Each structure stands twice: as structure tokens, then as C-alpha cells.
Amino acid sequence: MRDETIEQIKERKYECFIEDHEPKPWTPGQCAGYAGRGVHLMRCKRKDGHGLGGLFCSQHAKTNGY
Secondary structure: OOOOOHHHHHOOEEOOOOOOOOOEEOOOOOOOOEEOOOOOOEEOOOOOOEOHHHOEOHHHHHHOOO
16 A cells, blocks of 8 residues: 555545445545455545545554555
């Protein structure tokens, strides 16, 4: 993850917790980090503004090295 550029992070797709729904694209205002455990890559629900390009919450900015 640390090697991703701002543009690559903005291209991320996040899984929906409801089965058979299309992945959701990145949008500003919410952390770009992944949340959840296991195989599901849902989006963190915290506010962005920290880390690389201000795309992450303070927790994901620290834990992912951004």
C-alpha cells in the first residue's frame, strides 16, 4: 500500500457490504483506507484529511505509513 500514488489510491474500488452490489469508487470526504477483516475490502468510515494527499484518517495515515 505504501508504494501507491495519490492517483492510484483515487482509483480504488471498495466492496459493498450487501452481496451482489457493484464495488463503490473512491470519493472525497471519507478516509481512503480499507476497513474490515478477512476478504472484504470495505471503506473506512472516518473523515479524511491526514497522510498522503490528505486522503486518510489519522489512524490509517499512521498504520499504513502515509
